Amino acid sequence: MNNLSVDHLTGIKDLTREDIELIFKTADSFKEVINRPIKKVPSLRDLTIANIFFENSTRTRLSFELAEKRLSADTVNFSASSSSVKKGETLIDTVNNILAMKVDMVVMRHPNPGAALFLSKKVKARVINAGDGTHEHPTQALLDAFSIRERLGSVEGKKVVIVGDILHSRVALSNIYCLQKLGAEVMVCGPTTLIPKYIGDLGVKVSHNLREALEWCDVANMLRIQLERQDIKYFPSLREYTMMFGLNKEILDGLSKEIIIMHPGPINRGVEISSDVADSKQSIILDQVENGVAVRMAVIYLLAAKIER
Amino acid sequence: MEKQIILNPTHLDLTLKRLSHELIESHNDFSDTVLVGLQPRGIHVVTRLKSYLESILGKEIQCGNLDITFYRDDFRRREKPMIPSITNIDFSIENKRVILVDDVLYTGRTIRSGLDALLTFGRPSKVELLVLIDRRYSRDLPIQADYIGKTVDTQISERVSVEWKETEGADKVVLFTKESNE
Numbered sequence: 402m403n404n405l406s407v408d409h410l411t412g413i414k415d416l417t418r419e420d421i422e423l424i425f426k427t428a429d430s431f432k433e434v435i436n437r438p439i440k441k442v443p444s445l446r447d448l449t450i451a452n453i454f455f456e457n458s459t460r461t462r463l464s465f466e467l468a469e470k471r472l473s474a475d476t477v478n479f480s481a482s483s484s485s486v487k488k489g490e491t492l493i494d495t496v497n498n499i500l501a502m503k504v505d506m507v508v509m510r511h512p513n514p515g516a517a518l519f520l521s522k523k524v525k526a527r528v529i530n531a532g533d534g535t536h537e538h539p540t541q542a543l544l545d546a547f548s549i550r551e552r553l554g555s556v557e558g559k560k561v562v563i564v565g566d567i568l569h570s571r572v573a574l575s576n577i578y579c580l581q582k583l584g585a586e587v588m589v590c591g592p593t594t595l596i597p598k599y600i601g602d603l604g605v606k607v608s609h610n611l612r613e614a615l616e617w618c619d620v621a622n623m624l625r626i627q628l629e630r631q632d633i634k635y636f637p638s639l640r641e642y643t644m645m646f647g648l649n650k651e652i653l654d655g656l657s658k659e660i661i662i663m664h665p666g667p668i669n670r671g672v673e674i675s676s677d678v679a680d681s682k683q684s685i686i687l688d689q690v691e692n693g694v695a696v697r698m699a700v701i702y703l704l705a706a707k708i709e710r
Numbered sequence: 711m712e713k714q715i716i717l718n719p720t721h722l723d724l725t726l727k728r729l730s731h732e733l734i735e736s737h738n739d740f741s742d743t744v745l746v747g748l749q750p751r752g753i754h755v756v757t758r759l760k761s762y763l764e765s766i767l768g769k770e771i772q773c774g775n776l777d778i779t780f781y782r783d784d785f786r787r788r789e790k791p792m793i794p795s796i797t798n799i800d801f802s803i804e805n806k807r808v809i810l811v812d813d814v815l816y817t818g819r820t821i822r823s824g825l826d827a828l829l830t831f832g833r834p835s836k837v838e839l840l841v842l843i844d845r846r847y848s849r850d851l852p853i854q855a856d857y858i859g860k861t862v863d864t865q866i867s868e869r870v871s872v873e874w875k876e877t878e879g880a881d882k883v884v885l886f887t888k889e890s891n892e
Binding site: 403404423426427429430433434437438439441442443444445447472702703705706708710 | 777779780781782785786787788789790791792793794795796797826829830831832
């Protein structure tokens, strides 16, 4: 097995376990590369990649751009706020215009679920989903699982709890698929209003008690409350949410075992996670960011291999 | 495929010993010289050379493994992407004399990639090439070795395989030739 089973990365749902393991094995090598004095390899010097972001992003866009540059690809960046989208151009027209300038791969973030899959069927370029609405964020799930594997040796058999706004989180859905494919057990934890009603059908456990969930798990992935996606009030106040589901040092120290803390960022310090926990030794938040570049390099490299010459 | 043994275990051992002595001739006590083996097969040659050199010189020789997958010139020209092996160079090569080591020198393309990969770790004062088998008259690039175990004349249809006790069960070098009536 040294080829991905997919031509585009639109979601973790389409990947096989072998695909994920191949990505991790390749990412191991790229992690070594990005720690060299010269952090660059020439593999993709004949390719051009467009980063198209219809939604705000700091970490993901920077991480993708660094990954592309360290593979020697040419990159162009495009964000919706400064573009013709504002003038009424459709998604396909926008992307086809970019592709007409000879672009081989598109990394796209879009507020609508399914936008990446739609695009992959309509345009002649490899598509990587950098987040589509509340649907999936595959590279985030890959780097999360990669970070767990790095810290704990493997993902198989580990227990991971995802805490917070599960309803609006693409990170949660991609993580559930990815962790389950790698043989981990997943629990989601949060207020009833922020847990989708039928999430149990995905084979995950549900808890509404943070302490109980943390006592069960090996790894806790704390999510941000996505106020920008919440059209109605899902809980009385942020203060109340923090009291019920915020992770602080006191809860962490009260557990019978040491667990690992993750966060996909951006962190709202003092809301879902307190500062002392985010900066503690148990937190691997910054490792996640470092691994993000290596994992994205692996994804781009493996998809680029499928581009015809 | 017809098999012909080019080097049997005894000869292979003698050749490696001779290469070790040749290295000492030009690098004295190895005070600023390091060995870097190319993945995946060059590292076996390094392992052997290291043990001979260390037993002769009585000191530790710095050795590393270098993977060149991402530096190859045939990415996207192959059916499938190549899966990288481990790179492990845990010392500085800045101003060192580096001996690149591989098992077979054929088209020279691997060595070209190896040079590119090596230079991302710093600026060595000198780079030399040691190969166990040199397949003469088959180069695509102007690359020659400084130390050669054995030179063989081969055709494109033939294949040279260097086998080791650790991986294949015995130390030997085999030439595979297509049978004439095939």
